Amino acid sequence: MEDRPLAEDELVAQARQGDTRAFGALVEEHQTLAFRTAYLFTGSAADAEDAVQEAFVKAYRALGRFRRGAPFRPWLFAIVANEARNRRRSAGRRERLALRAAEDPLSGGAVPSPEAAIVDAERREELLAAVESLREEDRLAIGCRYFLGLTEEETASTLGWRRGTVKSRTSRALERLRERLEVSP
């Protein structure tokens, strides 16, 4: 069971009893990734924020139906995704994902030489453009699995697919991505 903190089951149990502080700890634990997941759907920070807030409130009210001992995140993210989808409809165009500007601080790691950084940036732009050009289903599979680092189980729950479907759709999406990268020089 990955490295899920032992305390999570307890926090959930306490939150079920109406302990809002315990629930607050769960919110803090999951809200960043929840927001990014919602953003993957909405492409709008305001809609994603709204979806995440609403999802946490709904999750709290539905805690009584949460299966004891089950991992919390897949369950939560199914609710987040549902809220995000509902908001996507009303909003205008989805903003595309973008790379961080070069001067933005990186999340650790060695600083590449300037030439290498430019080459890398070009390749990444190309890869990102290829991902963005995929159909929605493929883009979401890639986004959940690789950009957000969700497990297969979490991805299945978030997208409302079976695990086998996550596997097959992800490998199909990778295949399409490969084709596109080969076509563009």
Add this chain to the structure above:
Amino acid sequence: MTELERALVLLGEELAFPPAPDVSVRVLARVAEPPPRRRRRALVLVVAALAVAIGAAFAVPQARTAILDFFGLRGATVQRVETLPVVPPRTAQALDLGRELEPEELEGALVPSALGPPDAAYVSQEPYGRRVTLVYRPGDGIPESIFTGVGVLVTEFVGEADDAFVDKLADASTSVERVQVGPYDGLWLEGGPHVVMVESRAGSYEDRGRLAGNTLLLERGDVLVRIEGDLSRERAIEIAESLE
């Protein structure tokens, strides 16, 4: 992990996601309040309004959307009408479910483990997307439905269109209730028969109306699931929760 997969993981680390806002204070403030009352008043108003406006609303998609938000899931809407349209009785053979699927073709479809593998499965390509239907024979505590002639029908609509694509018309003898199935939103229709209509992408209604019995509508990811049969609410939810 392949090279491409590694490149995607690295790319993910370089993405400029907007900064995640801290919603904890607002969430906690909201959960500290008692949950809002069900929208009974609103529902009553809508029922009244719909009974009058139904004709006009049908013709004006925007009006329809606005009014039906109260009953709607993303892919389905339930409308109250004073009298149900007359539809010819259908038998199981005439349910028009599409092409029969081989068991191995069921990969990717949601199957309720509470019922096990279906006795038969069908797929049809509709203007709004793909429709997969699982058919369960009566037996094992499942009576034959007088509306479908079978035990349980599980229908999965995989929509490609953005608009609502299943409409149900219910008269006063049917109760409509919001239910929660695990993390998903659902609607439970019980009591009198209602009419299932399928909307084409063009916005007109295909002549596919038929009478239906107790039904659970469930929005699950991008799939709209309809579970129909002579079932109790609890049993229907149990079946819905076992979908995987």
